[in-house]
Amino acid sequence: MKNKKKWVISFFLILLSFHPFIQRNKVNYYVHSKKNIENIEPFLSDIYVGSYIIPGVSEAIPSNQILKIGVLDDLNDITGIHAWKGALLAAKEINEDGGILINGTQYYIGLVSEDTNEMDLSATVSEGIDAAEKMINDYQPHFITGGGLTETVKQYIEVVMDNKIPFISTGASWDTLCQNVLDNYERYKYFFMIMLNATFSMNQILKNVIYLANYLNITYGGTVNKIAILREDIPFTLAPSDAFKVFLPYYGLTVVEDIAFPLTATSADFETYWNQIEAVGTQITISMIGMENVTHGPLIARQYQALKPHCLLIGFVNMPSHLDSYWDDTSGACQFEVLFQLYNTSKTSLTIPFWNSYVKEYDTEPLYTGILSYDAVYLLTNAVNESQSFDPDTIVRTLEKINASNPSTGAAGNLAFTRSHGVLAGWPYGYTLLTQWQNIDGTKVVIDGTAETRSLPNPNPLIYPDATGSLRLPYWGINGLLTDPPDPPRDFTLDSDAGNPDNDGEFNLSWTDSEGADNYSVYMSDKNITYISKKFDLLVYQTAASTFSISGLKEGDYYFVVVAYNNTGETMSNNVVHVTIPGGFPFEIVIIIVVILIIIMIPATMIILKRKSSGKEVTSKKEKEIKKEKEDIKGHKQKKPKSFDSSITIVSSRELEEIQETEVEIGIEKEQHSCIVHGGKIVGAIYICPSCETYYCMECASVLKFKGETCQVCKNEIEL
Numbered sequence: 042m043k044n045k046k047k048w049v050i051s052f053f054l055i056l057l058s059f060h061p062f063i064q065r066n067k068v069n070y071y072v073h074s075k076k077n078i079e080n081i082e083p084f085l086s087d088i089y090v091g092s093y094i095i096p097g098v099s100e101a102i103p104s105n106q107i108l109k110i111g112v113l114d115d116l117n118d119i120t121g122i123h124a125w126k127g128a129l130l131a132a133k134e135i136n137e138d139g140g141i142l143i144n145g146t147q148y149y150i151g152l153v154s155e156d157t158n159e160m161d162l163s164a165t166v167s168e169g170i171d172a173a174e175k176m177i178n179d180y181q182p183h184f185i186t187g188g189g190l191t192e193t194v195k196q197y198i199e200v201v202m203d204n205k206i207p208f209i210s211t212g213a214s215w216d217t218l219c220q221n222v223l224d225n226y227e228r229y230k231y232f233f234m235i236m237l238n239a240t241f242s243m244n245q246i247l248k249n250v251i252y253l254a255n256y257l258n259i260t261y262g263g264t265v266n267k268i269a270i271l272r273e274d275i276p277f278t279l280a281p282s283d284a285f286k287v288f289l290p291y292y293g294l295t296v297v298e299d300i301a302f303p304l305t306a307t308s309a310d311f312e313t314y315w316n317q318i319e320a321v322g323t324q325i326t327i328s329m330i331g332m333e334n335v336t337h338g339p340l341i342a343r344q345y346q347a348l349k350p351h352c353l354l355i356g357f358v359n360m361p362s363h364l365d366s367y368w369d370d371t372s373g374a375c376q377f378e379v380l381f382q383l384y385n386t387s388k389t390s391l392t393i394p395f396w397n398s399y400v401k402e403y404d405t406e407p408l409y410t411g412i413l414s415y416d417a418v419y420l421l422t423n424a425v426n427e428s429q430s431f432d433p434d435t436i437v438r439t440l441e442k443i444n445a446s447n448p449s450t451g452a453a454g455n456l457a458f459t460r461s462h463g464v465l466a467g468w469p470y471g472y473t474l475l476t477q478w479q480n481i482d483g484t485k486v487v488i489d490g491t492a493e494t495r496s497l498p499n500p501n502p503l504i505y506p507d508a509t510g511s512l513r514l515p516y517w518g519i520n521g522l523l524t525d526p527p528d529p530p531r532d533f534t535l536d537s538d539a540g541n542p543d544n545d546g547e548f549n550l551s552w553t554d555s556e557g558a559d560n561y562s563v564y565m566s567d568k569n570i571t572y573i574s575k576k577f578d579l580l581v582y583q584t585a586a587s588t589f590s591i592s593g594l595k596e597g598d599y600y601f602v603v604v605a606y607n608n609t610g611e612t613m614s615n616n617v618v619h620v621t622i623p624g625g626f627p628f629e630i631v632i633i634i635v636v637i638l639i640i641i642m643i644p645a646t647m648i649i650l651k652r653k654s655s656g657k658e659v660t661s662k663k664e665k666e667i668k669k670e671k672e673d674i675k676g677h678k679q680k681k682p683k684s685f686d687s688s689i690t691i692v693s694s695r696e697l698e699e700i701q702e703t704e705v706e707i708g709i710e711k712e713q714h715s716c717i718v719h720g721g722k723i724v725g726a727i728y729i730c731p732s733c734e735t736y737y738c739m740e741c742a743s744v745l746k747f748k749g750e751t752c753q754v755c756k757n758e759i760e761l
Contacts, residue, residue: 054338092180093151097136107151108425110418111176113197114187114212118160119360124187124211125416126403128152134398135418141426150301150422153180153329161191166196173197173507177204183431184208186417189410191215202228203306205433208580209420209439210234211413219461225235230437233462234425235413235420235453237473243284246357246381249475250285251292253353256512262523265325269318269352272329273337275300281329281357297321306337311344319350322520324353330359338362339371345372355379365406373572375478379488383409384474386487388454388507389435395452409453416451423449423560425647445470479513481604481611482573484508517609529610530558535603535618539591542621546594550601552614558605563589570602570617596624659735674712716741717753732757 088095088102093109095102098613111127114121132150135141139148155176157169177200185201188194189212198218203206210218214236221229237245250268257265268289272278278301286296298321300314318326330337338359347353356362356378363382367375384395385406398408407415424439426430441458445465448455454472457465464471475488484507514526533555539548550563560583562572562587581589583606587722591601601618604611714723718741728742729735733755737745746759 042693046586049594079637090151092153094129094153095132095136095149095151097133098149101150102151106146106148108148108422109151109153109180109182109184110421110675111182111185112152112154113173113176113185113201113413114154115158115160115189116154116156116642117158118189118210119189120189120408121156121162123408124189124414124572125152125154125422126399127184127211127407127411127416128418130395130399130402131415131418131422132408135422141422143425144429145433148425150418151371153182155180157187157189157193157197159190166193169193169197170200171199175731177206181646182206183425184421184436186211186414186421188213191218194218197230202231205231207421207433207436208233208499209238209417210411211417212236216240216463219459219463222462223460231433233440233458235451235456235464235471236409236415237466237471241471242473243281245473246281247284249381250325250327250355251294252475253355253512254292254294256700257353257514257519257522261514261526262521263521265519265521266294267322267324267520268294269298269300269321269323270296270329271300271314271318271326271341273331274303275331277331278329278358285327297323302337302643306340308340308344309339312348315348315350315650318352319348323350323352324520324522325355326350327355327357328359329357335361335370338367339374342371342374342378345378346376347516349515351516351518353377353379353519357381357618360408362478363406365483365485366461368478369574369576371526373481373483373574376481377478377513379475379477379512380485380526381406381454381473382476382575383412384476384485384487386474389450389452391450391452392454412453416453416456419451420449420456461546477510477512479729480511481613482579483575486514486625513610527607527609528557530605530607530612531556532615533558533603533605535601535614537601537618537620538617539618539620542623543594544623546622547590547592548620550591550618552603554587555612556606556680557607557609558612559583559607560585560605561587562604562606564602564604566600569619570600573602573604573613591620594620594622598622718745728759730755730757730761733759737751 045229088098088100090102090104090107093107095107095460105749110128110132112125114124116122116125130459132152136149140147142148155172158164159169159174176185178602183206185206185208188208188210191213194210194213195215195218198208204448208231210233216230219238228730233451237333237710254265257263264707268285270282272282274331282296282301286299289296293481298318302310302314306314328341338356338361341354359380361367361370362375362378362380368500371643385393389392395412396407397592399405399411399415420440420443424436428435428439430436441462443449443456443458445457448457448465448470450456455470457470459465466472476485476717477488478484479486489509516526516529518525521676522720533553535550535552537548552561555561562582562584563580564570565578565580566574566576570577580591589738599620599622601620603614704728714727714736715721716723716738718733718737721738723736723738726739728737728739730752733752737755742759742761745753746761751758
């Protein structure tokens with residue numbers, strides 16, 4: 042019977058790999074997390090040679106010393122973006138290390154990308170083909186990596202095979218891609234796939250679910266046998282759902298609920314779904330979400346935390362949940378969710394160094410495509426270095442030497458190719474880790490495979506032995522278990538003696554004892570705290586004290602919470618302390634400054650007023666003198682000279698300007714007249730003919746006098 046089980050499972054899994062929907066529309070139906078590849082921050086030392094970027098070098102490289110690698114992927118999709126980032130990081134490291142020496146010539150890694158748009162619902166397969174042709178015709182790469190959606194890859198891979206270019210697929214997973222190598226080796230031998238194939242991936246998921254059910258049965262007692270499926274109503278989720286229904290009963294597990302929700306599902310809808318799942322006594326719920334969906338995952342997690350159904354949540358497919366940002370995306374509600382992914386643990390000697398470098402370079406954790414793309418660049422570079430050749434057939438033979446007896450150490454694991462140019466699956470080769478969002482601060486752990494759990498019925502050999510933690514159940518428990526999980530610390534209250542507002546930024550926090558707590562941590566943020574994030578300031582970590590002193594805070598608003606810990610879990614204080622530190626001087630100092638200013642301003646104001654009064658008296662006296670002088674001028678009658686007297690003083694231009702300025706300032710003549718000579722308005726001093734009272738500006742009258750001319754109206758002498 043046991044052999045028959047294995048035969049049936051293997052046969053069904055092979056059929057599953059050919060399922061027309063297993064990869065179709067993986068991402069096409071979903072809300073995309075769009076970010077154009079041009080927005081990726083370049084390295085400071087990036088050099089371009091033609092279309093190729095040469096990261097990690099400080100000066101231009103001759104074009105004939107570039108090992109050219111093309112990245113062919115959907116560069117507007119999160120998977121393609123991480124594929125580019127992984128390749129870029131590998132190229133940078135290789136180039137910073139001096140590149141590689143090929144037949145006496147130093148070569149450096151150059152990268153170029155082309156967007157296939159393969160994850161877009163509205164895209165056609167021809168777009169991927171066009172991208173492949175453009176890359177090959179315009180850039181002539183030595184090698185190509187990438188590929189995300191199998192249905193598109195299997196079309197444009199034909200263009201790559203036509204040109205006999207070695208291609209390493211980092212995202213597509215259909216078994217048929219590798220089957221091509223077996224069926225027509227001479228044509229498809231240039232194709233390699235380092236993504237685990239669909240058959241093994243499904244097999245691994247099934248084994249992990251069975252393992253977790255057995256773990257719960259043995260560890261806590263009872264019978265765990267009720268499984269629910271919560272999935273998007275899209276073709277991609279149908280085949281895995283059918284597989285669970287067929288295979289799980291062989292191991293005593295039954296799918297008691299299969300909910301296919303629409304793409305328009307809301308938070309209220311998920312409340313209904315979780316109530317349905319709880320009503321049938323579910324113990325493990327498997328969620329399946331489109332590869333790039335960024336809305337349903339957080340909605341599922343938030344309602345799971347709010348309603349607390351008595352089951353363990355397993356995220357079968359939920360790509361954004363693999364990233365460290367998912368904790369903040371769900372406001373910490375993803376705590377206790379179990380995932381299948383590559384993660385930052387010592388799978389190989391390269392895993393942790395790669396992970397840390399990637400996070401440092403891009404400020405985000407990598408997706409699987411980033412890790413596999415990084416490994417692909419190293420595989421190709423090492424093959425060229427080992428063979429000292431760029432010849433495609435030579436590179437193929439060199440890559441084929443990487444097998445079970447001669448694996449290549451990569452960041453994703455120990456890589457070994459099969460006859461079909463896929464990678465070997467299972468420990469210690471290719472496998473996916475079982476991880477869990479656990480700690481209240483957003484820490485994720487790799488679940489262990491201890492000796493005890495490995496001795497369970499149907500032990501799971503895929504659980505990583507050198508893990509970072511053990512499975513933790515939600516503290517509200519699981520249906521049907523005889524033993525409830527231990528309680529986390531009980532509720533407690535936080536307080537402070539800070540003023541409102543607190544002027545000096547110095548005060549004390551204190552909190553009541555939390556029953557069951559071993560120690561406490563204090564967090565601070567500039568925004569209200571509803572969950573714990575790694576972005577918050579950790580002021581003290583796991584202290585046994587129940588008080589903490591704060592000092593040196595500057596102007597602003599501050600929020601404080603305390604977290605209580607024990608071996609089971611953590612509990613956040615049931616309240617948040619908000620303290621405001623005002624800006625500027627304290628009120629008392631402001632009052633003193635105002636009084637001082639008033640004292641200074643009173644005498645200054647009196648001086649100003651006195652000066653203004655004095656100025657008015659001077660102006661009035663001067664005005665009177667000038668008015669009298671004008672009246673004397675108007676009433677004066679000079680005798681008519683017989684001839685022009687050269688001794689007569691002519692008013693200069695400067696003197697005229699002074700007279701004009703004085704008269705304008707004091708306002709002697711308010712009424713304006715026109716000069717009979719130049720016809721314009723008279724500004725300043727006026728000459729009035731004593732005979733006919735014709736008006737002249739002083740300048741024109743002076744000129745007439747100087748020339749010996751007479752009044753232009755009455756012909757009498759100009760009497761100046």
